[in-house]
Amino acid sequence: MADRRLISLGLVLVMASALFLFWNLREPAGFILSLRFTKLAALCVVGVAIGTATVLFQTIAANRMLTPGIVGFDALFVFIQTGLVLMLGGAGFAALPTLAQFGVETLVLVAAALTLFGVLLRNGADDILRLVLTGVIIGVLLRGLAGLAQRLLDPSEFAIVQQASFATFGSVDKTQLIIASGVLILSFIAAMRLARLLDLAALGRGTALPLGLDYDRVVFAALAVVALLVATSTALVGPISFLGLLASSLAHAVLPTWRHARLLPGAAIIGATILVLGQFVFERLLGLQSTLSVIVEFAGGLLFLFLVLRRPRHD
Template sequence: MAERRLFALLGLLALLSALFLGWELREPAGFILSLRAVKLASLLVVGAAIGAATVMFQTVAANRLLTPGIVGFDALFVFLQTGLVLLLGGAGFATLPDLAKFGAELLCMLLAGVALFGVMLRRGAEDVLRLVLTGVILGVFLRGLSGFAGRLLDPSEYSIVQLASFATFGAVDSTQLAIAAAVLVVALTGARLLAPALDAAALGRTTARAIGLPFDRIALLALVIVSACVAASTALVGPITFLGLLAASLAHTVLRTWRHALLIPGAAIISASILVAGQFVFERLLGQQSTLAVIVECVGGLLFLFLVLRKSRP
């Protein structure tokens, strides 16, 4: 039954993708179609990366209220943008090679995630709660540094930081997209191989170790995959914190299964569908260009509050 629902979700995503590509297609059709294809691919890559990463992160953390963004990836991205503008100035930041900037951001966030997870879990995966709290504190610290640095910038340079700090799908470079897609393929392949172990890990550390699962090693591998997915999506378009929470919650609700072999691709498909559908509505029907990320964050934030309040009921 869950497999049928997964295929139905995949069919829905294919339909949404066809609508996104073909809606009111005019001449020069080939040129317009190529632009739309790049944007569609970026929506699919970012959505799949965030959705899959969130399911894995929630399993390791044993908490469905968390997202990978809570450990400070978005704050690190904003800090990198602010630091570059502060050091190079607005003109220097604008003349940075896009591919070099993307590669540096991807590498910094990937290394930061691996370092955080590796150091915090060196004594065992019972430190997951401490890891999350440390990530939250680091995120607050980096946001504070970014805010302080922003006060040293003139208004025109600060506007550059603001523009670079919000997720946008309007001008995605095809080379950067190819790199992010390659990272995603490798990460999802690893997630697929880890799926049976994650099924056992979802039982809890004590139970999983009692049945012979090397929980600490599985948790670290899963978090490395999470780091790769979030780093690739954030470096490509910018941070989208609550999209994963929305997708993971819908995946659990729609698929009604504990099998990560279905939950991970299900969350990836749902997350990509949300982005494609949202971009189609705002761009094709409403004529808007930069509203999608704000709306997704708003809906995801409301869902987070709802889940927290529901959990807090006696």
């Protein structure tokens, strides 16, 4: 049953991609298809990365309401953008080589995440709650510092920071996209190799250890994959925190299984489908040029509130 539903999800993504590429296609068709394919690839890369990372993080945290963004990825990204604009000015920021900026941002995000994970979990991976709370506090601190720095900017520079604070898919560099795709493929392969171990890890440390699972090593490996996926997608297009919550929740609802070998690709496909269909409706049907991530964040925020306020069922 789960395999058939997974295949159906894949077919939906293929049809959504075909609509995105060929809907209302006009001359010069080759040039337009090239632009659309680049944007489609960016949507799929980000959707797959965020969907996969969220399932991994929720399994390790044993909580389906959390996303990797809660440990401060988006706040650190905005803080980096604000700091660069403050130091270099708007013209200097615009003159930065895009590939170098992408590489530095990815490395900083990965290094910060791995440092946080390593310091807080050095004595064992049984204190995920402390990791989450520390990440929340660091995120609040970084947002406060970024907000203070933004008050020192002139209006044009502030507008540059605001634009960089939301995920945008309209101007993705092809070289960056190729690098991000390579990181995604390797990270997804690593996640799938961890799938069976994550099935045991989801039972909790106390249950997994007697079954022979090296729980601490699995947790660190999964968090490293999360760091790579989220850092790369964030550096590529910007932060889009609640997409993962949507993808993960729908994957658990659609796929009646606890096996990560099915949940991981399911969430990845759903994440990509949400972005592709959302961009198609937003751009092709409605003719709007606003930021898709705003709508995704709004829908994800509503889902988060629903999950928080929903009363548990009593059998």
